[in-house]
Amino acid sequence: xxxxxxxxxxxxxxxxxxxxxxxxxxxxxxxxxxxxxxxxxxxxxxxxxxxxxxxxxxxxxxxxxxxxxxxxxxxxxxxxxxxxxxxxxxxxxxxxxxxxxxxxxxxxxxxx
Amino acid sequence: xxxxxxxxxxxxxxxxxxxxxxxxxxxxxxxxxxxxxxxxxxxxxxxxxxxxxxxxxxxxxxxxxxxxxxxxxxxxxxxxxxxxxxxxxxxxxxxxxxxxxxxxxxxxxxxxxxxxxxxxxxxxxxxxxxxxxxxxxxxxxxxxxxxxxxxxxxxxxxxxxxxxxxxxxxxxxxxxxxxxxxxxxxxxxxxxxxxxxxxxxxxxxxxxxxxxxxxxxxxxxxxxxxxxxxxxxxxxxxxxxxxxxxxxxxxxxxxxxxxxxxxxxxxxxxxxxxxxxxxxxxxxxxxxxxxxxxxxxxxxxxxxxxxxxxxxxxxxxxxxxxxxxxxxxxxxxxxxxxxxxxxxxxxxxxxxxxxxxxxxxxxxxxxxxxxxxxxxxxxxxxxxxxxxxxxxxxxxxxxxxxxxxxxxxxxxxxxxxxxxxxxxxxxxxxxxxxxxxxxxxxxxxxxxxxxxxxxxxxxxxxxxxxxxxxxxxxxxxxxxxxxxxxxxxxxxxxxxxxxxxxxxxxxxxxxxxxxxxxxxxxxxxxxxxxxxxxxxxxxxxxxxxxxxxxxxxxxxxxxxxxxxxxxxxxxxxxxxxxxxxxxxxxxxxxxxxxxxxx
Numbered sequence: 139x140x141x142x143x144x145x146x147x148x149x150x151x152x153x154x155x156x157x158x159x160x161x162x163x164x165x166x167x168x169x170x171x172x173x174x175x176x177x178x179x180x181x182x183x184x185x186x187x188x189x190x191x192x193x194x195x196x197x198x199x200x201x202x203x204x205x206x207x208x209x210x211x212x213x214x215x216x217x218x219x220x221x222x223x224x225x226x227x228x229x230x231x232x233x234x235x236x237x238x239x240x241x242x243x244x245x246x247x248x249x250x
Numbered sequence: 251x252x253x254x255x256x257x258x259x260x261x262x263x264x265x266x267x268x269x270x271x272x273x274x275x276x277x278x279x280x281x282x283x284x285x286x287x288x289x290x291x292x293x294x295x296x297x298x299x300x301x302x303x304x305x306x307x308x309x310x311x312x313x314x315x316x317x318x319x320x321x322x323x324x325x326x327x328x329x330x331x332x333x334x335x336x337x338x339x340x341x342x343x344x345x346x347x348x349x350x351x352x353x354x355x356x357x358x359x360x361x362x363x364x365x366x367x368x369x370x371x372x373x374x375x376x377x378x379x380x381x382x383x384x385x386x387x388x389x390x391x392x393x394x395x396x397x398x399x400x401x402x403x404x405x406x407x408x409x410x411x412x413x414x415x416x417x418x419x420x421x422x423x424x425x426x427x428x429x430x431x432x433x434x435x436x437x438x439x440x441x442x443x444x445x446x447x448x449x450x451x452x453x454x455x456x457x458x459x460x461x462x463x464x465x466x467x468x469x470x471x472x473x474x475x476x477x478x479x480x481x482x483x484x485x486x487x488x489x490x491x492x493x494x495x496x497x498x499x500x501x502x503x504x505x506x507x508x509x510x511x512x513x514x515x516x517x518x519x520x521x522x523x524x525x526x527x528x529x530x531x532x533x534x535x536x537x538x539x540x541x542x543x544x545x546x547x548x549x550x551x552x553x554x555x556x557x558x559x560x561x562x563x564x565x566x567x568x569x570x571x572x573x574x575x576x577x578x579x580x581x582x583x584x585x586x587x588x589x590x591x592x593x594x595x596x597x598x599x600x601x602x603x604x605x606x607x608x609x610x611x612x613x614x615x616x617x618x619x620x621x622x623x624x625x626x627x628x629x630x631x632x633x634x635x636x637x638x639x640x641x642x643x644x645x646x647x648x649x650x651x652x653x654x655x656x657x658x659x660x661x662x663x664x665x666x667x668x669x670x671x672x673x674x675x676x677x678x679x680x681x682x683x684x685x686x687x688x689x690x691x692x693x694x695x696x697x698x699x700x701x702x703x704x705x706x707x708x709x710x711x712x713x714x715x716x717x718x719x720x721x722x723x724x725x726x727x728x729x730x731x732x733x734x735x736x737x738x739x740x741x742x743x744x745x746x747x748x749x750x751x752x753x754x755x756x757x758x759x760x761x762x763x764x765x766x767x768x769x770x771x772x773x774x775x776x777x778x779x780x781x782x783x784x785x786x787x788x789x790x791x792x793x794x795x796x797x798x799x800x801x802x803x804x805x806x807x808x809x810x811x812x813x814x815x816x817x818x819x820x821x822x823x824x825x826x827x828x829x830x831x832x833x834x835x836x837x838x839x840x841x842x843x844x845x846x847x848x
Contacts, residue, residue: 182600183665184598184599184600185598185667185711186656186660186661186707187595187598187711189596189597
């Protein structure tokens with residue numbers, strides 16, 4: 139099992155979610171996040187004065203998939219979240235030890 | 251962090267402040283001695299001494315009678331007996347003829363009255379009703395102005411950060427009782443104790459003791475001295491109506507600086523300010539303009555237009571508040587993080603709730619229909635329709651002016667908070683001239699106010715005076731502009747006999763010459779100087795007793811918990827990542843203010 143953590147532009151969330159559902163992903167966690175990367179914040183104005191916001195609002199999604207679903211899921215995220223402009227985000231993939239469904243105590247693939 | 255420098259600077263500042271105080275006292279000692287003499291002999295500058303001691307009428311049974319009945323042009327229906335001619339006047343055939351005509355008219359009316367006693371009783375009811383309409387108007391518009399407290403609270407809190415919402419709101423809340431009680435104890439007496447007859451409300455003349463000095467052979471009314479705690483001469487229904495109306499005006503002034511110096515002002519120091527504002531800061535200049543004091547008599551005494559005319563308080567209410575805000579914002583220093591150590595504006599501190607700001611602005615614009623038209627103190631004075639329309643026109647052009655100026659000239663966006671400042675600027679500017687200008691004049695001066703407020707906000711931001719809500723620009727700068735605009739735009743259709751000067755109020759653009767403009771300029775200058783001094787006094791009283799500025803830790807944490815013990819928003823996640831970065835200690839403030847932050 140793999141855990142995918144993807145940081146994406148907030149307005150892309152719906153598209154990404156739809157694409158993941160279509161390939162059979164049936165669970166997703168969304169976290170409103172802020173941060174900076176190479177984009178280094180962005181400029182806003184308040185009462186005529188420009189200033190830099192050092193942390194940019196992003197959405198972080200967490201999704202757990204079986205190993206054979208991984209490539210399809212990554213492709214779905216990349217295809218939908220990509221705008222080609224700076225600030226599209228990043229994907230982090232890690233191997234997962236165990237998944238447990240709290241209600242039934244099921245473990246592993248059936249618990250995803 | 252900077253105890254030594256800080257203490258040293260404070261000691262120096264306090265010493266300088268004491269020196270200034272002593273100088274002021276010394277230079278006034280000469281005047282004070284001359285002051286007692288005329289006051290003791292009751293040489294009041296305004297109207298001649300009343301023939302009998304006016305009896306207060308707390309019940310209201312004797313206020314408003316036949317003598318108050320008047321036609322639309324305010325001419326009394328009951329004639330009064332002409333005063334007997336002096337020996338000199340009896341040689342003047344014209345005066346004798348006029349006397350005889352008046353005497354005959356009076357005698358004829360007296361004859362009719364004897365024949366129709368019921369008509370006279372009916373006239374009593376008419377007069378009473380006229381006065382009652384004026385009472386109603388004054389009270390109801392006063393209630394509207396009271397509601398402006400809510401508007402101020404929302405505007406100021408919305409423009410501050412969420413972490414200070416409870417504190418900012420609490421200041422706006424407590425200034426209402428604090429200011430009111432001070433005004434009740436002595437402020438009202440200082441301001442209106444020498445007013446003389448309250449013309450539109452039955453003519454009660456019990457508030458008739460003005461402390462006066464003679465300068466250049468002319469009487470200068472300085473301060474009123476009757477009606478303390480609304481006792482004695484103050485216990486009269488007309489005086490009470492006047493108190494209510496003027497109290498809510500005073501509280502408008504009082505709540506202006508709470509926005510300017512918000513987000514860093516200790517609540518204890520604010521409470522001391524609350525004691526000062528209603529008792530002595532507001533009433534002094536107020537007496538000079540509205541209480542029969544010397545600025546209102548500039549016309550009668552020195553031929554300057556109608557004296558300093560301020561219909562509803564551009565100077566008395568708004569500019570006073572603006573100058574206090576200026577002095578407080580300047581002395582208390584900018585919020586931490588807004589400027590870097592070199593004094594460059596690096597992080598504007600955005601409003602946390604624009605919907606609150608806009609709701610508050612609309613409440614204020616609504617309350618202004620009490621503020622300006624109510625200042626006639628007369629519902630029977632039909633000019634109130636012109637006043638109300640002028641008020642709304644200036645609010646519209648002010649908002650439009652600020653929006654377009656931001657959008658097209660200054661930046662590329664129509665800033666929402668500046669729209670609100672623009673509308674308020676238009677309202678502040680029209681407050682003084684609202685009764686004396688045409689609709690076109692009102693629109694134009696409101697438009698100028700909208701541009702002026704934007705430029706002023708930029709200016710104060712640039713020089714490092716951090717005003718969280720634009721109070722200095724909205725109320726101070728546009729208060730001054732409002733008064734000057736009366737000297738320019740007054741169209742000569744209204745104000746016959748204003749401040750005992752014959753003729754109507756006329757400004758420069760309508761052929762009135764510079765005289766009215768000069769009177770307004772003197773009023774504005776006097777307001778700036780007087781309120782600067784009074785603000786310094788109030789500021790340093792609090793600085794000495796408790797200190798005005800909260801600690802840096804409190805400021806970064808937000809004042810809600812350290813100062814008030816309760817959040818403005820509980821259960822709401824604060825977006826601290828969007829807040830102004832504070833940087834390492836000592837770097838979020840221009841060097842000259844660094845000693846403020848510990």
